[in-house]
Amino acid sequence: MAKTLLKNGIIIDGTGKERFVGNVEIADDRIAAITQESDETQFDTVIDATGKVVAPGFIDTHSHSDLELFLDPYLAPKVFQGITTELLGQDGISLAPLPEKYISPWRKNLAGLDGDSDDIDWHFKTTEGYLRNIEASGIAINEAYLVPHGNVRMEAIGLDNVIPNDEELQKMCDILRREMEAGAYGLSTGLIYMPCAYSQTKEVVELCKVVAEYDGVFVIHQRSEADTIIDSMKEVIEIGRQSGVKVHFSHFKVCGRKNWDLLEQVVELLEQAKREGIRVSFDQYPYVAGSTMLGVILPPWVHDGGTDKLIKRLEDPELRKKMIKDIEEGIPGWDNFIDFAGLDQIYVTSVKTEANKDVIGKSLVEIGEMRGKDPYEATFDLLHDEENAVGMVDFYGKEEHIIRLMKRPEQNVCTDGLLGGKPHPRVYGAFPRVLGKYVREEQQFTLEEAIYKMSGRPASVFQLKDRGTLAPGNFADIVVFNPDTIIDNGTFVDPAQLATGMEHIFVNGECILADGKQIYVKPGRVLRLK
Numbered sequence: 001m002a003k004t005l006l007k008n009g010i011i012i013d014g015t016g017k018e019r020f021v022g023n024v025e026i027a028d029d030r031i032a033a034i035t036q037e038s039d040e041t042q043f044d045t046v047i048d049a050t051g052k053v054v055a056p057g058f059i060d061t062h063s064h065s066d067l068e069l070f071l072d073p074y075l076a077p078k079v080f081q082g083i084t085t086e087l088l089g090q091d092g093i094s095l096a097p098l099p100e101k102y103i104s105p106w107r108k109n110l111a112g113l114d115g116d117s118d119d120i121d122w123h124f125k126t127t128e129g130y131l132r133n134i135e136a137s138g139i140a141i142n143e144a145y146l147v148p149h150g151n152v153r154m155e156a157i158g159l160d161n162v163i164p165n166d167e168e169l170q171k172m173c174d175i176l177r178r179e180m181e182a183g184a185y186g187l188s189t190g191l192i193y194m195p196c197a198y199s200q201t202k203e204v205v206e207l208c209k210v211v212a213e214y215d216g217v218f219v220i221h222q223r224s225e226a227d228t229i230i231d232s233m234k235e236v237i238e239i240g241r242q243s244g245v246k247v248h249f250s251h252f253k254v255c256g257r258k259n260w261d262l263l264e265q266v267v268e269l270l271e272q273a274k275r276e277g278i279r280v281s282f283d284q285y286p287y288v289a290g291s292t293m294l295g296v297i298l299p300p301w302v303h304d305g306g307t308d309k310l311i312k313r314l315e316d317p318e319l320r321k322k323m324i325k326d327i328e329e330g331i332p333g334w335d336n337f338i339d340f341a342g343l344d345q346i347y348v349t350s351v352k353t354e355a356n357k358d359v360i361g362k363s364l365v366e367i368g369e370m371r372g373k374d375p376y377e378a379t380f381d382l383l384h385d386e387e388n389a390v391g392m393v394d395f396y397g398k399e400e401h402i403i404r405l406m407k408r409p410e411q412n413v414c415t416d417g418l419l420g421g422k423p424h425p426r427v428y429g430a431f432p433r434v435l436g437k438y439v440r441e442e443q444q445f446t447l448e449e450a451i452y453k454m455s456g457r458p459a460s461v462f463q464l465k466d467r468g469t470l471a472p473g474n475f476a477d478i479v480v481f482n483p484d485t486i487i488d489n490g491t492f493v494d495p496a497q498l499a500t501g502m503e504h505i506f507v508n509g510e511c512i513l514a515d516g517k518q519i520y521v522k523p524g525r526v527l528r529l530k
Helices: 100-114 127-137 149-156 166-181 201-213 229-243 257-276 306-312 317-329 337-341 354-361 364-371 375-385 400-406 426-441 447-454 456-461
Strands: 003-011 020-027 030-035 046-047 054-058 056-058 083-088 142-145 186-190 217-221 246-249 280-284 289-293 346-350 390-395 411-413 478-481 503-508 508-516
Touching: 003 054, 003 456, 003 478, 054 447, 056 411, 056 426, 083 306, 083 503, 100 149, 100 217, 100 289, 100 306, 127 142, 149 166, 149 186, 149 201, 166 201, 186 201, 201 217, 201 229, 229 246, 229 257, 257 280, 257 337, 280 400, 280 456, 317 375, 337 346, 337 390, 346 364, 354 364, 354 375, 364 375, 400 426, 400 508, 411 426, 411 447, 426 447
Parallel strands: 003 046, 056 083, 083 142, 186 217, 217 246, 246 280, 280 411
Antiparallel strands: 003 020, 020 030, 054 478, 289 390, 346 390, 478 503, 503 508
């Protein structure tokens, strides 16, 4: 049994309690003891943590490593932030379940969020198959999974814009129950992404009743984070009310200058849910810009039937005119990214082909200038040529709102990091940015509060058993960092920069970062809800 001693560290245990100086003893994959005195001769490795914070490994509750972990199982952008566990299957569209007949169209639909590759085996069919593939290939950090609503819908009724009848809805529930039995921690949906966006509230309520049977979590990219965010939040809370499920809002925010005054109503809805006993939480990344697939700028009808049909519609000049009209005039209930961010504040971050690599880092206005075309036409050409596999960053937010929501008791930190191309800097820096900018520099809250929001709180929300806090018997997912130097380094101009300040990281008792240098081992595990 391997034994490691972290001595004289500033222990912040992830519960929110005050720090203290002490030793953490690790035996095999667990924390054996937290003490004031230890016999150093009994340990294989002794690390002097004097002046350094010793804390639970951080938990990223919104990750997009679903495909990347097969290509790069060491995930340096996450490791250097101190992330030891992440939650996959986000936004209602991920890798599993995936029926064989839908592999080709689904890869195109997924590419803008999670990437695409011919170097992995896409024939895993179910969540169980997907999770077994992760275990077989090995991973540096722990991975948990949410069942994606869009995948369930696709298996049951395909990719068209249809409302399921009672029999079809029951089939969706049966599929979801099968996937939950594989150990998923809940259901995710993204009601701006196809085919999830085709669903009505009733469909989501019935699915959430299944999740509630397992005391799982309903994780939602809600229908609107902009003009109709109030109605959108009311829908989500009603889903929690009718189904009894625990509700977790993804990357919570208010988008667009004209909507900033809605924040007070947003906060009041959180308070109302709390008064009713509806269990609500949310995650947040600490930036005023977001990141997703560029295809979301297209009106919902363009996506009907999947990516292959979207590409055909982009070939029709008359349909392009209709797209521009709908974007400029708006569609009730649709989150119009160009309306709330602007063509000049949406930047391309990734493409699939070499031919269009020159537009990475450019705004839609700049792409129009580069191609000598109207920015709409240039953007439509790009989406067509790349088969919708284009990532973007959009600027929408307000620093005061970030701080206000960060301090809410429902909040925990996430990256929501898309890993391809020239990514959003949150991929590399969300957690260290909170510790460096908001705790050390601005003193918005204490280190104890911040670490709780990165470890103990998300572990509690998602029932990550024996993780998230430093306590004897818990798994030894532990970070050791310098509180005086921890910081993010990535910018929107140069985002792919590893964070600094992490010195040692342990996953299930095995060291994956020593003296600030990554060790290429795979002690991570697939976690399953029991």
